[in-house]
Amino acid sequence: MLLKNTSILVVDDDVDVLTAMHMLLKSQVKEVETEKNPNNLISILQKKKFDLVILDMNFNSVVNTGNEGIYWLNKIKEVDKDIFVILITAYGDMDLAIKSLKNGASDFLVKPWKNEKLIESISEILKQRKSHGSKKWNPQVGGLKLLGESEVMKDVFFKINKIAPTDANILILGENGTGKDLIAKAIHDNSLRKNKPFIKVDVGALTSTLFESELFGHKKGAFTDAREDRIGRFEEADGGTLFLDEIGNISLQQQAKLLTVLQNRLVTPLGSNNPKPIDIRLICATNIGLEALADEANFRKDLIYRINTVEIIIPPLRDRDKDIELLAKHFVEVYAEKYLKSNVSAGASFFKKLRTYHFPGNVRELQYALERAVIMSDNDTLNDSDLVFSPIEKHKKVSDSSDLKLDTIEKNAILKVIEKNNGNISKSAKELGITRTALYRRLNKYGL
Structure with a gap:
């Protein structure tokens, strides 16, 4: 019913896009108009009232700023500050999309878009206006509990709120223990796919044969141990979200196979000649920095662009001073309840010791240290002596070392x-918090 009363203006210099949008929307909404020349945008809006504008971000226009979408977004908002604007962008333009969202856009779509997702997105925006009497669409981070008051985490939450309702592919970057899997789940829980499967795969731990079988599935008899048909994780995630963790650790051969599936949106199980269409939203994560990933000796650039429509960088805990005490209080409450010690709380000396530690193991290390403190303490108030940090991470505390080079420390x-x-x-990799593949790479790197 909401759509039937809606007037939409589509602005794009690609005639094929305008035709496709018009054909899709004409039976769904009250009125849809299309415009090829963005220079006519303002005069159109001044003459006629629209509920929503679907705006391309790149035009061959006289506006020579390199970010025409932002320019025209600002012009639209000058005419009508409450109008909804959905941006259309190619995967290489996502930094501009994020900037535009901060300037008042409601959502963005990635070309090529899914028709049903576009309709759902428009409906969700209009529903939000009806429910709250406001045209601002601002979903909250939900699903799993995410805590943070620091500015760096506020930026992360802002991105999640904006990108979760879209179908954009996400690359999550961050050190081990920063909570990349929680961020991935939060994105899914706030997406239009939230009622569909969320499938996680640690691809960095898969051998070449297991990689294909695990992700694409196999037919009975495809290899020695294939005793029955099995669907892969892509098919399991159909309609939902597929989260590929440790993506930076897969081989070039595995990367090529993954890229083929992502480009064609088809999977072919091992032992089969029948490709199957898949509809997934892809989220990937790695503890390898984007610059290191961009080294084509280790990772294909075309795959980076495919998986990295938007990147989210999760800051290490040492850069989140405001969040350490907040997280500590949360974990103390969680483990006090779990271990039937409801009266346990943390004292001043406990928090003072926390603030002086550098947390090389990030939130994961903090969590384990607080669980141990709650278990081992015989008092209702935790003090500094109850706080013992893992020896796994002690090697990184090197303030008295004469050689502070990161490579030396890691080696x-x-x-x-x-x-x-x-x-x-295997044991060493587990203790270091990395996969065996990642450890072997480091051994080769340092000639060990």
């Missing part, structure tokens, strides 16, 4: 852990 840490585990690579 020494690897040597110590491998020696401790008598050369067992």
Whole structure:
């Protein structure tokens, strides 16, 4: 009913886009008009009232700013500050899209868009206006509990609120232990796919054969142990979200296979010649920085562009001073309830010690340290002596070392852990918080 009373203006210099939009929307809304030349935009809006504008971000116009979409968005808002604007962007323009969202856009779509998702997005925007008497669409971070008051985390939450309702592919970057999996789940929980599956795969731990079988599925007899048909994780996630963790650790051969599926939106199970269409929203995560990923000796640039419509960088806990005490109080409450110690709370000396620590293991290390403190304490008030940090991370506290180079620190840490585990690579990788593949790469890097 909301759509039937809606007037929409579509502005794009691509005639094919205008035709497709008009054909899609004409039976759904009260009125849809199209315009190829953005220079006519303002005069059109001054003569006629529209509920929503669908605006391309790049035009071959006289506006020589490199970000025409932002220019025209601001012009639209000058005419009608309450009008909804949905931006259309190619995957390479996402920084501009985020900037535009901060300037008042309601949503963005990635070309090529899914028709049903566009209709759902428009309906959701209009529904929000009807429910709250406001035209601002501002979904809250939900699903799993995300805590943060620091400015860096506010920026992360802002991005989640804006990109979650879209179908944009997301690349989450951050050190081990920063909570990349929680961010991925929060994005899914606030998306239009929230009632569909959320499937997580640690691709960095998969061998070449397992990679294909796990992601694409297999037919009975496709290989020695294939005793029955099995659908892959892509098919499991159909209609929902597929989260590929440790994406930075997969081989070039695996990258090529993944890229083919993402480009064609088809998966072919091992042992089959019948490709199957898939509809997924892709979220990837890695602890490898974007600059390191861009080294084509290790990672394909065309795959980076495919998975990185928007990137979210999760800051390390040492850059989130305001959040440490907030998170600590939360974890103390959680574990006090879990271990039936409801009267337990943290004292001043406890928090003072927390503030002086650098948390190389990030939120994960903080969580484990507080769980141990609650379990081991015999008092209702936790003090500094109850706070013991994991020896796994102690090697990184090197303030008295004469050599503070990160490569040296990492190399020494690897040597110590491998020696401790008598050369067992699996145990060492687990203790270091990385995959075996990632550990082997570091061993090769340092000639160990």
